[in-house]
Amino acid sequence: MGNLLVNTRDQQFLLFEQFGIEKVFDSEAYGGFSKDDVLMILSEAEKMAVNDVFPTLKEGDEEGCHFKDGKVTVPKCFREPFKKYSEAGWINPMDSPDVGGQGLPHTAGYAVSELFCAANYAFMMYPGLTHGAANLINVYGNEQQKKKYMEKCFSGEWTGTMCLTEPGAGSDVGALKTTAKRLPDGKFLITGTKCFISAGDHDLTPNIIHPVLARIEGDPAGTKGISIFIVPKIRVNDDGSLGEPNDVKCGGIEHKMGIKASATATLNFGEDGKCIGELLGEERAGIKIMFQMMNEARLGVGMQGVALGSAAFQHAVAYAKERIQGTPVWEMKNPAAKAVTIINHPDVRKKLMWMKAHVEGIRALAYFGAYCMDMSKISKTEVEKGNWEGYLELLTPIIKSYSTDKGLLICSLAMDVYGGYGYCSEYPVEQLMRDEKIACIYEGTNGIQALDFVGRKLGQRKGANVMNMAGLVQQTVAKYKNNPELGKAAATLEEAANACFEVAMFFAAAGKGGDFIAPIYNAGKYLDMFGDMVLGYLLLDAAGIAQAKLNAMYEEKGLTTIGKQKGLQRENQDAAYYAGKIASAKFFMNEAVSTVKARAEAVKANDKSAMELVDLAFTV
Amino acid sequence: MNIIACVKQVPDTEAQIKVKADGSGIEEGQIKWVMNPYDEFGVEEALKLKEKNGGDVTIVCVGPARAMETIRTALAMGADKGVHICDPAFDNADAFVVANALAAAIKALPHDIIFCGQRAIDDDSGQVGAMLAEALNLPQLTLVTKLEFAGSSVKVIRPIEGAQLSIETALPAVVTCQKGLNEPRYASLPGIMKAKKKPVDVKNAAAIGVATDAKARVAKTVPPPARPPGKIICGDEPAQKAAELGKLLREEAKAI
Ligand SMILES: Cc1cc2nc3c(=O)[nH]c(=O)nc-3n(C[C@H](O)[C@H](O)[C@H](O)COP(=O)(O)OP(=O)(O)OC[C@H]3O[C@@H](n4cnc5c(N)ncnc54)[C@H](O)[C@@H]3O)c2cc1C
Ligand SMILES: Cc1cc2nc3c(=O)[nH]c(=O)nc-3n(C[C@H](O)[C@H](O)[C@H](O)COP(=O)(O)OP(=O)(O)OC[C@H]3O[C@@H](n4cnc5c(N)ncnc54)[C@H](O)[C@@H]3O)c2cc1C
Numbered sequence: 001m002g003n004l005l006v007n008t009r010d011q012q013f014l015l016f017e018q019f020g021i022e023k024v025f026d027s028e029a030y031g032g033f034s035k036d037d038v039l040m041i042l043s044e045a046e047k048m049a050v051n052d053v054f055p056t057l058k059e060g061d062e063e064g065c066h067f068k069d070g071k072v073t074v075p076k077c078f079r080e081p082f083k084k085y086s087e088a089g090w091i092n093p094m095d096s097p098d099v100g101g102q103g104l105p106h107t108a109g110y111a112v113s114e115l116f117c118a119a120n121y122a123f124m125m126y127p128g129l130t131h132g133a134a135n136l137i138n139v140y141g142n143e144q145q146k147k148k149y150m151e152k153c154f155s156g157e158w159t160g161t162m163c164l165t166e167p168g169a170g171s172d173v174g175a176l177k178t179t180a181k182r183l184p185d186g187k188f189l190i191t192g193t194k195c196f197i198s199a200g201d202h203d204l205t206p207n208i209i210h211p212v213l214a215r216i217e218g219d220p221a222g223t224k225g226i227s228i229f230i231v232p233k234i235r236v237n238d239d240g241s242l243g244e245p246n247d248v249k250c251g252g253i254e255h256k257m258g259i260k261a262s263a264t265a266t267l268n269f270g271e272d273g274k275c276i277g278e279l280l281g282e283e284r285a286g287i288k289i290m291f292q293m294m295n296e297a298r299l300g301v302g303m304q305g306v307a308l309g310s311a312a313f314q315h316a317v318a319y320a321k322e323r324i325q326g327t328p329v330w331e332m333k334n335p336a337a338k339a340v341t342i343i344n345h346p347d348v349r350k351k352l353m354w355m356k357a358h359v360e361g362i363r364a365l366a367y368f369g370a371y372c373m374d375m376s377k378i379s380k381t382e383v384e385k386g387n388w389e390g391y392l393e394l395l396t397p398i399i400k401s402y403s404t405d406k407g408l409l410i411c412s413l414a415m416d417v418y419g420g421y422g423y424c425s426e427y428p429v430e431q432l433m434r435d436e437k438i439a440c441i442y443e444g445t446n447g448i449q450a451l452d453f454v455g456r457k458l459g460q461r462k463g464a465n466v467m468n469m470a471g472l473v474q475q476t477v478a479k480y481k482n483n484p485e486l487g488k489a490a491a492t493l494e495e496a497a498n499a500c501f502e503v504a505m506f507f508a509a510a511g512k513g514g515d516f517i518a519p520i521y522n523a524g525k526y527l528d529m530f531g532d533m534v535l536g537y538l539l540l541d542a543a544g545i546a547q548a549k550l551n552a553m554y555e556e557k558g559l560t561t562i563g564k565q566k567g568l569q570r571e572n573q574d575a576a577y578y579a580g581k582i583a584s585a586k587f588f589m590n591e592a593v594s595t596v597k598a599r600a601e602a603v604k605a606n607d608k609s610a611m612e613l614v615d616l617a618f619t620v
Numbered sequence: 621m622n623i624i625a626c627v628k629q630v631p632d633t634e635a636q637i638k639v640k641a642d643g644s645g646i647e648e649g650q651i652k653w654v655m656n657p658y659d660e661f662g663v664e665e666a667l668k669l670k671e672k673n674g675g676d677v678t679i680v681c682v683g684p685a686r687a688m689e690t691i692r693t694a695l696a697m698g699a700d701k702g703v704h705i706c707d708p709a710f711d712n713a714d715a716f717v718v719a720n721a722l723a724a725a726i727k728a729l730p731h732d733i734i735f736c737g738q739r740a741i742d743d744d745s746g747q748v749g750a751m752l753a754e755a756l757n758l759p760q761l762t763l764v765t766k767l768e769f770a771g772s773s774v775k776v777i778r779p780i781e782g783a784q785l786s787i788e789t790a791l792p793a794v795v796t797c798q799k800g801l802n803e804p805r806y807a808s809l810p811g812i813m814k815a816k817k818k819p820v821d822v823k824n825a826a827a828i829g830v831a832t833d834a835k836a837r838v839a840k841t842v843p844p845p846a847r848p849p850g851k852i853i854c855g856d857e858p859a860q861k862a863a864e865l866g867k868l869l870r871e872e873a874k875a876i
Contacts, residue, residue, distance in 0.1 A: 002634075032813065032816075036689065036692075037812060037813070037816065040689070040692065040693065040696065040807070040812055041809065041812055044696070044806050044807045044808075044809075044812065047806055048806050084806075087808065088806060088807075088808040088809055088811075089808050089809030089810050090809060093809050102809050102810065102813050104809075571638075572649075572650065573650050574650070
């Protein structure tokens, strides 16, 4: 077994066997890469993640962040790894060499990111937000802003944030109260309070660059009147040196369930009327611009679900192979039976299988999102490009919320496998579970993601994205329908896909008939069903590839009996991996996808008990 | 300054080693290969010397085609170029053949200082560095944990039992590196991309003109004998159990 964070074999399968990212290497956009390069990059990332970042997980959690005399300190053990991480170029591997990146394909970049996120997500929020903020300036900033702010963020000299949330504007960003007042020199005076700002204040770097959503005086209410400003913590002189403090004061940090090493700050802008911001992009285009960072962050948060789920799973498997407890059920009648490792107990084994199938599924989903970015970048026609972008648009809320909901369940199951020890902080799974929960909440709660999915994404491009997705699923179903080993899984997937599309029609019909509540009321449930269906597709696709490779191995070695084939799986890692991949698909289809149809029926029954109830009746 | 670092590709320390059924070696198919950890110290020291004093670092490696990956890793860490001595004739090479091959390749290169690991973690023979120094007729500084460069000479620390030696010698010299010398860096992402353009000279045995007949031959590879099961001392009285433990340690294990 490899590291305790991520199954690197599965990463490599996704990159080189399932998605085949070698095809993007041949393109003009990614011409400089080979498989060997990507393998070396992953191997170096793994080394740093395992040896330098992972050791900060527990220490960072225990030390946490502190607020004293208006200043925030982060765990001391973050300093060295942050420096190493930035210096090695990990903040922006996927960006263009013009801005100090390496132009790495996103699919490979996501694999790198998973390794680091699994090692310590709270740590990763500092470079992650820094990248998001710098990339906003890269796309929307003018040359001077890029020189002044972006370069130092990409290099990790400074960090960045995203400042949307206010006490009165959480899910409803449009309700924000922060204002911007025009100054004669074209800059703006910013006044207002932002809360819950990750990496909002800290002592890792001398300056912090805040992209801040605010309303220019006189602009209309709601999201249409919002602009975005670059607000540095310390003002930056034209020669790049640091000037005066910019009247951005930290009012305190939150005490949280998890990601304790990530400082979540309340920021008061312009308490003394001296906070200066520079407009980024056009006036009143703030939401559109910030959406670039939000989409990036949503995929990043989805990765939090994948990575923490993965780390919890890897730990649980290792523990289950070591912990001796209980005699095997088939020795029930033998009083002298010896206790065995708990991986032998059917219940534990099934939990591990559930975790394995879901971890592999949400990993495949996240990487597929990245793959769509790569494919759209190398597309030769506008239609092709639109289709790849369409998949990503459609899947972004699923990647964000499905992966984090399942990630949490995976952590919870890992704790079950550890028994009482899992609940105690001596072992890492309880922290992984605490660190994971926030992923369901920030970056748009999973409830809001479901609304985005049902309300916006399903109907986008007149439903073309959904139709394309249906096409992919159908192709794969057709491919394996008559396959003796995978035929049943394919049939289950087909049934689930049909059920999902029927519900989409039901929603459309309900909306047309004036029943707007039906889709909104069922949004979360529907996203979950759709997510199960998409995972089913990705896992079946993978199983087919694995099956062909495994059979080729059997054939080459002349292994015709099940006994001999199992023998190969026991001693050959590739054979074991492929067999595991087939099992994941079959298990997942039977365990999760098979219930989609029943859930669809429940949705279509259009029960609205919760809506019909008066508030008082919830609890008298 | 012309700095040479010799590297060997070895199985990852965490790789599960399986001996081939016929005892002719180990199963290589599923092994993850890495740079010998002691060689990493050598590469790091070479890079530090270069960063401080200028010059250029050449990686020299004897190994099969797959060892190119290890050379590339060293280049990605920051070395400038590589020489890969690659020939099926070296498949059964012993320390003597490897040292001679390295020496032949290094003779053709300008060299002020040569770094080796103190041993390789696969066969643990610990001879190549010393033989290389002999073959080049250069002073050798072995098991070095600290190195100071002073223009035309180096001063090093070498631990010995209960003390340490401080040794100084004129350059060129061969240095074999021990844990503690430094903290090897990771390859950076830009480093990995730059490494692609760095030259690696691949040479066979004939090109460097060395004999490939080994002096030593591996007769057979066998896995270590299975460990006998541990003994659990039972009983309720700690004092009694301690007495039993003492007895066993003295009489059976002969450890005290
Ligand atoms: C640790 C942490 C870090 C954070 N980091 C950042 C950051 O870096 N930058 C930043 O700007 N913000 C950040 N946030 C804020 C985060 O994005 C918000 O907490 C989140 O958007 C929810 O807003 P809220 O907490 O005000 O909850 P509310 O908006 O009050 O929501 C409460 C509940 O009501 C539901 N709800 C609200 N409105 C609707 C609706 N219209 N339809 C259906 N359901 C609805 C929500 O889904 C949720 O279940 C962070 C928060 C935390 C806890
Ligand atoms: C906060 C806390 C308070 C506690 N309080 C008390 C207390 O007051 N008194 C007390 O006596 N104990 C107490 N416990 C102990 C608790 O009851 C045990 O932790 C629990 O019974 C599980 O045992 P374990 O932790 O050794 O896990 P294990 O027995 O090692 O179980 C690990 C995993 O293996 C599974 N497993 C084990 N054997 C089998 C089997 N035969 N078949 C199938 N699956 C199996 C388990 O379901 C679990 O998933 C406490 C524990 C905690 C964490």
